[in-house]
Amino acid sequence: MVRSEIRSELKEGIQAALPVVFGYFPIGMAFGVLAVQSGMTTFEIFLMSLLVYAGSAQFIAAGLLAAQASIGTIVLTTFLVNSRHLLMTASLAPYVRNINAKLLSLLSFWVTDETYAISMGAVVKQQKSKWYFWGLFITSHLAWLSSTVLGSVMGNFIPEPQRFGLDFALPAMFIALLVLQVRHKKAIAVIVISAALSIGIKLNLAGSWNIILATVISATIGVLIDKWMEKSSQSLSA
């Protein structure tokens, strides 16, 4: 690739990151404020944003740390929450065959819900070079780092974050992600079952087991519904 092409792809990636930057700022700042109040230091928040880089999991971790949850619970919950990225990068894979596997393994670190949406929207229209992704991914990560650190600094001066609706940022993000994930009616059945199980388990069992148990059971029920529907459609056609 010639230099002017590299520059224009890089620039295109950076421009494509703008909606992500706007999206990250309120969420990142809300996380920073709440994480400080749940006992994390600004440096720990910076390190988490740098190395983990996953909005909802970071919120959950801050909450679980404050609730004295075990390391295993926090890490396992993070894994379940972030396992959704598996399906995202899997769907992205066929469109980025022009980039070698080693570099893709590295670039995948920066695939979040938001950067995935932008990337997918771009590659289905036209193949993108690695420079586009560098521009998009680094700009987005810088926005996440600066917004969470800024929030943590502000958090020391905001005595009541709930007055600004900040503590609703996480449930609101769950709602947004949930709506984005629903692609068929069976998913709604799984959502209802998982919600009921989560609450039922939480009311009867101490700790944060409700999330892991409800997820594993309801996803399995989803698969069973699929199998059962397959069978009944076969017997109908037979």
Add this chain to the structure above:
Amino acid sequence: MDGKVLTVIIGMMIVTYIPRMLPLAILSRINISKGLLNWLSYVPVAVLSALLAPEILMKDGQLQINLSNTYLLAAIPCFIAGFYSKSIFLTVVTGMVTVVLLDKFI
């Protein structure tokens, strides 16, 4: 720095990176079984719902399905905003503004 927090961050880093990396690194070479893929496809909605339900339906460890639960009320415009905008940003802002307004007027 707290040793527990550092351990948590490193653990989270590993379990966050692996699901992002695996498909892009190996999908061209290995096929994941269809059954596992189907199960995985239900995990995102299942886990998000399991996380969300106690946040909006419970308060102080008790089930709270009534009009004084501002989170439950705020969830309604939030769902509508999410459904129509498909934007995380707009959904979050709608939710936060609604909670502030409800706290002021209720």
